[in-house]
Amino acid sequence: MTYFHSVTLDKDRCRGCTNCIKRCPTEAIRVREGKARIINERCIDCGECIRVCPYHAKLAVTDSLEIMKNFRYKIALPAPSLYGQFKDLSINQILSALLDIGFDEVFEVAYAAEIVSKFTREALQKGNLKRPVISSACPAVVRLIQIRFPSLIDHLLNICSPMDTAAIIAKKQAVKKTGLKEEEIGVFFISPCAAKVTSIRNPVGLEKSKIDGAFSMKEIYGKILEKAKTTVVRDLRKATMIGVGWANSGGEAFGTFTENSIYVDGIHNVIDVLEEIELGKLSDLDFFEGLACIGGCIGGPLTVENPFVAKNRIRKLAESLPKREQPPVDEDLVSFEEVKWIKKIEKSEVMKLDKDISKALEMMKEIDRTHKTLPGLDCGSCGSPSCRALAEDIVKGCATENDCIFILKDKIKALAEELNDLAGKKPPVIK
Amino acid sequence: MALYSKEFEVKARDFDSAGEVSSNLRAILKQLSLAPDIVRRSCIVCYEAEMNIIIHSYGGTIKIEIFEDRIRIIAEDTGPGIEDIELAMKEGYSTAPEEIREMGFGAGMGLPNIKANSDFMDIKSSKDGTVVVAEILF
Numbered sequence: 001m002t003y004f005h006s007v008t009l010d011k012d013r014c015r016g017c018t019n020c021i022k023r024c025p026t027e028a029i030r031v032r033e034g035k036a037r038i039i040n041e042r043c044i045d046c047g048e049c050i051r052v053c054p055y056h057a058k059l060a061v062t063d064s065l066e067i068m069k070n071f072r073y074k075i076a077l078p079a080p081s082l083y084g085q086f087k088d089l090s091i092n093q094i095l096s097a098l099l100d101i102g103f104d105e106v107f108e109v110a111y112a113a114e115i116v117s118k119f120t121r122e123a124l125q126k127g128n129l130k131r132p133v134i135s136s137a138c139p140a141v142v143r144l145i146q147i148r149f150p151s152l153i154d155h156l157l158n159i160c161s162p163m164d165t166a167a168i169i170a171k172k173q174a175v176k177k178t179g180l181k182e183e184e185i186g187v188f189f190i191s192p193c194a195a196k197v198t199s200i201r202n203p204v205g206l207e208k209s210k211i212d213g214a215f216s217m218k219e220i221y222g223k224i225l226e227k228a229k230t231t232v233v234r235d236l237r238k239a240t241m242i243g244v245g246w247a248n249s250g251g252e253a254f255g256t257f258t259e260n261s262i263y264v265d266g267i268h269n270v271i272d273v274l275e276e277i278e279l280g281k282l283s284d285l286d287f288f289e290g291l292a293c294i295g296g297c298i299g300g301p302l303t304v305e306n307p308f309v310a311k312n313r314i315r316k317l318a319e320s321l322p323k324r325e326q327p328p329v330d331e332d333l334v335s336f337e338e339v340k341w342i343k344k345i346e347k348s349e350v351m352k353l354d355k356d357i358s359k360a361l362e363m364m365k366e367i368d369r370t371h372k373t374l375p376g377l378d379c380g381s382c383g384s385p386s387c388r389a390l391a392e393d394i395v396k397g398c399a400t401e402n403d404c405i406f407i408l409k410d411k412i413k414a415l416a417e418e419l420n421d422l423a424g425k426k427p428p429v430i431k
Numbered sequence: 432m433a434l435y436s437k438e439f440e441v442k443a444r445d446f447d448s449a450g451e452v453s454s455n456l457r458a459i460l461k462q463l464s465l466a467p468d469i470v471r472r473s474c475i476v477c478y479e480a481e482m483n484i485i486i487h488s489y490g491g492t493i494k495i496e497i498f499e500d501r502i503r504i505i506a507e508d509t510g511p512g513i514e515d516i517e518l519a520m521k522e523g524y525s526t527a528p529e530e531i532r533e534m535g536f537g538a539g540m541g542l543p544n545i546k547a548n549s550d551f552m553d554i555k556s557s558k559d560g561t562v563v564v565a566e567i568l569f
Contacts, residue, residue, distance in 0.1 A: 151467035275454065278471055279478050280544070353462045360463045361435040361497055368437065 018380030060194030071186030084310030110239035112166035117255030150347030192300030205341030249296030
């Protein structure tokens with residue numbers, strides 16, 4: 001089975017330009033036959049290509065609202081970043097509007113985030129995780145680590161993200177409340193990004209996600225705006241400052257209450273810092289929060305509002321709420337055991353040339369040799385992101401030397417010169 | 432004989448390029464199916480050797496050699512050499528000048544880190560330069 005991921009290409013819109021191939025942090029895109037092609041196994045769903053594509057040819061596949069019909073009881077799980085999308089709506093207005101759209105219940109992911117923050121603090125205090133502990137909340141970063149930094153897998157915080165935690169609690173509570181079977185209850189995440197959609201289908205650390213579908217924040221935005229005009233505002237908000245703060249980069253790190261924590265946003269910045277962590281240069285750090293999108297989840301490719309505007313809104317909202325350190329214990333929430341990862345995170349070997357090391361090294365030599373013959377401009381006109389990547393593609397047999405327009409041009413020139421030479425030659429019988 | 436080798440030039444005091452050889456090595460190693468820990472240790476050894484050339488020498492090279500069962504990293508430079516190797520191997524002992532320490536480098540962990548992360552290490556130094564050889568076994 002091919003690896004499912006959310007980012008896909010709209011072939012009709014793609015013009016085969018090279019913007020996306022050059023931004024992709026895992027070199028997962030090639031342009032072939034005039035269209036971008038995503039190498040599924042390499043894609044980490046960071047959304048860089050969605051942001052950078054001038055023709056909007058990259059899409060994040062989400063579920064259609066139609067699938068709600070398949071369930072008797074429907075619960076919306078709004079990501080904290082949803083609260084930053086609306087200019088004049090309070091959290092309660094947004095949540096009430098969601099109910100009016102057709103959900104029977106809303107369960108705030110921001111509320112679950114507070115619980116995850118609490119578990120994180122406890123895990124950090126126990127001290128049996130490798131330092132720095134690396135946040136596992138951004139699925140694009142987790143996948144990046146699997147592909148590019150496998151030695152840091154042991155540093156990942158081994159508990160569910162707020163999204164999965166919210167789903168576990170929401171389903172459990174709904175079964176109790178309604179008496180329905182688990183499969184009759186639909187839990188739907190309102191997502192700011194593609195990576196979350198992928199992580200529902202291919203969960204990390206879990207056998208199966210409790211989430212039944214993911215809706216794009218963009219798609220539901222207009223519906224919320226519409227319903228908010230007439231909704232009867234109910235007091236539904238349970239999340240407080242720490243949980244809502246998770247929408248912005250630094251929110252999770254803040255919730256750990258550790259002084260020695262850093263947060264980094266933007267996938268390329270995250271890569272730089274992960275390199276330093278792998279070199280052991282940040283061993284005095286307790287916690288590292290890395291998020292693929294600039295600004296954090298409010299910068300997700302499925303959000304509507306400008307991330308800097310949304311960031312300020314989240315900050316203001318969070319500051320207006322109480323800072324509660326302990327989520328209420330009177331409710332039947334969730335135990336640490338229920339949210340602990342049960343599946344080992346495996347390294348991904350999608351970059352591997354061959355499983356036999358001598359053969360891989362032979363190929364590497366060939367790549368080095370081929371690389372030297374290329375112009376070194378990294379122009380991308382061949383459809384590969386750099387000359388080095390083209391050399392790799394040639395050695396792997398998925399490109400040829402003539403794909404380089406400069407080599408092609410030189411060959412044509414040599415050929416033309418030879419033609420010219422030949423044309424000037426006179427047969428011996430002509431004077 | 433090595434199945435694969437590659438040489439990188441390292442310039443003295445070129446802090447802008449600090450870490451480039453080690454980044455290159457990481458890119459090479461992730462294309463082989465090696466244990467993550469081997470990759471991590473090799474990158475640390477390479478990084479520290481690279482920094483030593485940048486900080487202490489007049490310039491040199493780092494040669495990566497990959498064998499069926501090991502990676503060998505050879506850092507060779509021309510420069511003043513290491514006066515007292517035993518002392519230089521002590522954690523925290525540094526001869527880096529003040530201005531380099533102010534940049535956050537030269538904490539005296541370079542050689543000890545190479546030692547701690549390799550399975551074999553050898554240093555030869557004279558007043559003309561230094562050769563550090565470190566190996567990481569698969």
